[in-house]
Amino acid sequence: xxxxxxxxxxxxxxxxxxxxxxxxxxxxxxxxxxxxxxxxxxxxxxxxxxxxxxxxxxxxxxxxxxxxxxxxxxxxxxxxxxxxxxxxxxxxxxxxxxxxxxxxxxxxxxxxxxxxxxxxxxxxxxxxxxxxxxxxxxxxxxxxxxxxxxxxxxxxxxxxxxx
Amino acid sequence: xxxxxxxxxxxxxxxxxxxxxxxxxxxxxxxxxxxxxxxxxxxxxxxxxxxxxxxxxxxxxxxxxxxxxxxxxxxxxxxxxxxxxxxxxxxxxxxxxxxxxxxxxxxxxxxxxxxxxxxxxxxxxxxxxxxxxxxxxxxxxxxxxxxxxxxxxxxxxxxxxxx
Numbered sequence: 001x002x003x004x005x006x007x008x009x010x011x012x013x014x015x016x017x018x019x020x021x022x023x024x025x026x027x028x029x030x031x032x033x034x035x036x037x038x039x040x041x042x043x044x045x046x047x048x049x050x051x052x053x054x055x056x057x058x059x060x061x062x063x064x065x066x067x068x069x070x071x072x073x074x075x076x077x078x079x080x081x082x083x084x085x086x087x088x089x090x091x092x093x094x095x096x097x098x099x100x101x102x103x104x105x106x107x108x109x110x111x112x113x114x115x116x117x118x119x120x121x122x123x124x125x126x127x128x129x130x131x132x133x134x135x136x137x138x139x140x141x142x143x144x145x146x147x148x149x150x151x152x153x154x155x156x157x158x159x160x161x162x163x
Numbered sequence: 164x165x166x167x168x169x170x171x172x173x174x175x176x177x178x179x180x181x182x183x184x185x186x187x188x189x190x191x192x193x194x195x196x197x198x199x200x201x202x203x204x205x206x207x208x209x210x211x212x213x214x215x216x217x218x219x220x221x222x223x224x225x226x227x228x229x230x231x232x233x234x235x236x237x238x239x240x241x242x243x244x245x246x247x248x249x250x251x252x253x254x255x256x257x258x259x260x261x262x263x264x265x266x267x268x269x270x271x272x273x274x275x276x277x278x279x280x281x282x283x284x285x286x287x288x289x290x291x292x293x294x295x296x297x298x299x300x301x302x303x304x305x306x307x308x309x310x311x312x313x314x315x316x317x318x319x320x321x322x323x324x325x326x
Contacts, residue, residue, distance in 0.1 A: 014181065018179060018180060019181035022184070022185020050265070101223070103217050
């Protein structure tokens with residue numbers, strides 16, 4: 001995109017909160033990763049997907065949030081993608097200051113709890129990983145994650161974390 | 164919904180602008196209506212569709228906008244629907260004061276132009292109706308409307324209105 005496009009006025013923080021209530025996604029993947037000590041990697045991510053015709057708004061949102069990369073999502077769709085603990089801590093703070101208003105707020109709250117657990121390094125213990133997997137399974141109406149389904153981790157006493 | 168739900172804090176105007184950039188729709192239908200003098204009715208409409216789990220936000224947006232009805236859209240989806248010139252004039256004013264930021268802004272501008280033409284009663288003349296049909300055909304990536312396709316109205320010199 002041209003510098004001229006990028007110099008447009010930044011959207012307000014409240015506008016971003018409303019736009020993300022419609023278009024944003026807070027997601028936590030648990031991926032098998034044999035190289036890691038527990039064999040699983042927690043991958044939290046915030047993203048906003050738009051048709052490439054609206055690429056400029058993704059740049060402007062990124063500039064306001066102060067983090068994220070714009071990458072191809074699929075076909076003619078782009079996404080603003082935020083990963084990494086430092087960046088996601090910024091994202092959590094932003095939406096705590098400028099709260100979502102729809103039922104997506106509940107997803108965000110679970111997401112924020114997982115980020116907080118990861119800041120405390122809980123994902124490095126099996127107990128913490130179980131807690132994170134239980135939390136993640138409550139997000140985005142997804143079914144229970146592969147982690148919870150894996151034979152090693154299904155436990156009779158699996159706790160459904162209170163949040 | 165309960166009174167308690169409805170008494171939640173109203174979303175800010177900027178939040179609504181962002182949410183509508185994601186979820187709102189400005190639409191102008193041209194419907195065959197033999198009872199009307201030109202045989203066609205212009206039906207402009209603003210709507211926001213949400214799953215019924217987010218019914219409360221539709222009520223809160225309606226309360227802030229000061230117009231609209233919440234009706235069933237399809238299955239478990241509800242919509243906040245605004246029709247009628249007085250209400251739509253309010254909607255146009257709202258989004259002129261709190262501008263959209265994505266490419267949806269162009270749809271809104273065409274919509275606002277059509278509302279303005281209707282305020283001037285242009286839709287009651289064949290020439291005005293042609294202009295409105297040309298404008299409406301540029302919205303929402305829709306194909307040319309039935310009005311423009313009808314044999315009586317296709318003209319060699321049909322103008323693509325500048326907006």
